[in-house]
Amino acid sequence: MNIIHLKYPHQLNQLDQTAAYSLAVGFFDGVHKGHQAVIKTAIDKAQELKIESAVMTFDPHPSIVLGGRKEKVFYITPLQQKLDILNDLGVDNVFVVQFTSDFAKLSPEDFIQYFIRDLNVKHVTAGFDFSFGNFGKGNMETMKELSNGDYGVTIVDKLSDDAEKISSTRIRQYLQDGDMESAAKLLGRAFEVPGIVVHGDKRGRTIGFPTANIQAIEGSFIPATGVYAVRILVQNKWYDGVCNVGYKPTFKNPDDRQLSIEVHILDFNKNIYGEEVQVGWYKRLRSEQKFDGIDALKAQIEKDKEEAILYFKHLS
Numbered sequence: 001m002n003i004i005h006l007k008y009p010h011q012l013n014q015l016d017q018t019a020a021y022s023l024a025v026g027f028f029d030g031v032h033k034g035h036q037a038v039i040k041t042a043i044d045k046a047q048e049l050k051i052e053s054a055v056m057t058f059d060p061h062p063s064i065v066l067g068g069r070k071e072k073v074f075y076i077t078p079l080q081q082k083l084d085i086l087n088d089l090g091v092d093n094v095f096v097v098q099f100t101s102d103f104a105k106l107s108p109e110d111f112i113q114y115f116i117r118d119l120n121v122k123h124v125t126a127g128f129d130f131s132f133g134n135f136g137k138g139n140m141e142t143m144k145e146l147s148n149g150d151y152g153v154t155i156v157d158k159l160s161d162d163a164e165k166i167s168s169t170r171i172r173q174y175l176q177d178g179d180m181e182s183a184a185k186l187l188g189r190a191f192e193v194p195g196i197v198v199h200g201d202k203r204g205r206t207i208g209f210p211t212a213n214i215q216a217i218e219g220s221f222i223p224a225t226g227v228y229a230v231r232i233l234v235q236n237k238w239y240d241g242v243c244n245v246g247y248k249p250t251f252k253n254p255d256d257r258q259l260s261i262e263v264h265i266l267d268f269n270k271n272i273y274g275e276e277v278q279v280g281w282y283k284r285l286r287s288e289q290k291f292d293g294i295d296a297l298k299a300q301i302e303k304d305k306e307e308a309i310l311y312f313k314h315l316s
């Protein structure tokens with residue numbers, strides 16, 4: 001998969017000017033089932049037209065530039081993870097457009113000129129609610145009206161489950177509530193957080209439950225605090241585990257607001273400090289608690305472990 005970074009005003013000499021594209025466009029945070037339907041449509045169209053498939057996405061999130069947000073934005077899929085998922089979906093090219101205030105000010109006509117026509121896009125696919133150009137004035141009807149027959153347009157209708165529209169907002173809410181099973185239904189896969197294994201307080205091994213402390217990559221959305229059944233990808237292999245997300249109130253004073261993510265990996269005994277891992281979240285088992293002593297905590301972690309083993313046994 002080719003990754004092409006564009007910043008307006010761009011020079012297109014980095015592009016293969018002979019290629020034509022069937023493009024899916026959107027922010028696609030989460031690359032959930034609704035997004036996958038849009039991307040799949042663009043890939044099918046590319047095959048039909050015998051041209052290359054492409055996805056156009058934006059970085060950072062438009063709300064940072066448009067809303068002047070000071071607080072951080074947390075992504076369901078930070079950019080690198082989004083690119084990995086797009087690669088797995090079989091996309092040929094990704095245009096990552098830097099979302100700047102100059103870019104945001106482009107009129108719908110100019111957006112189409114510089115980001116559709118100049119790129120030799122022959123077909124545009126997006127969801128029914130995609131908007132573009134200054135103040136989001138352009139929508140998919142505008143996209144059609146301004147085409148002059150130079151490119152085709154497919155609008156993908158909203159994808160719903162029994163409840164309502166599949167959306168990134170709903171997924172964020174589920175993650176905030178620790179409802180990983182509902183999040184996974186909308187994502188079409190378990191929610192995953194990439195990170196690296198860092199040093200902790202070295203207490204885990206002394207209580208019989210070593211835990212890999214995970215530093216999540218910058219900007220990742222972290223689910224509600226609590227204890228979870230998880231899977232962890234270490235050196236290309238998935239292991240089952242139990243994870244605590246929280247502040248370890250049994251040991252730390254409540255003012256220490258350093259959130260930790262720690263995974264005790266089942267049937268595992270290796271030093272993995274510094275490894276890049278992925279944590280896949282399956283089920284929230286309970287809330288984090290303050291225990292009276294180490295023995296009570298150990299007994300509870302043993303129960304958590306049994307519960308996770310049972311959960312994964314019934315999953316596969």
Ligand SMILES: Cc1cc2nc3c(=O)[nH]c(=O)nc-3n(C[C@H](O)[C@H](O)[C@H](O)COP(=O)(O)O)c2cc1C
Pocket residue numbers: 200201202203204205209210211212213227242243244247248249250251262263264287288289290291297301304305
């Ligand atoms: C499955 C699991 C559940 C845990 N639950 C709690 C909890 O409810 N309360 C708490 O204070 N710490 C909890 N912990 C965190 C332990 O206190 C922590 O793993 C231990 O202090 C080791 O920390 P270290 O890796 O920094 O050495 C849990 C850890 C695991 C693996």
Ligand SMILES: Nc1ncnc2c1ncn2[C@@H]1O[C@H](COP(=O)(O)OP(=O)(O)O)[C@@H](O)[C@H]1O
Pocket residue numbers: 197198199200201202203204205206209210211212213263264265266267268269270271272273
């Ligand atoms: N089953 C296991 N689960 C998690 N980490 C393990 C396991 N076995 C060995 N380890 C190693 O031990 C480390 C965790 O030990 P721990 O005493 O909790 O130290 P720390 O506080 O630095 O995380 C992990 O980072 C990993 O390198």
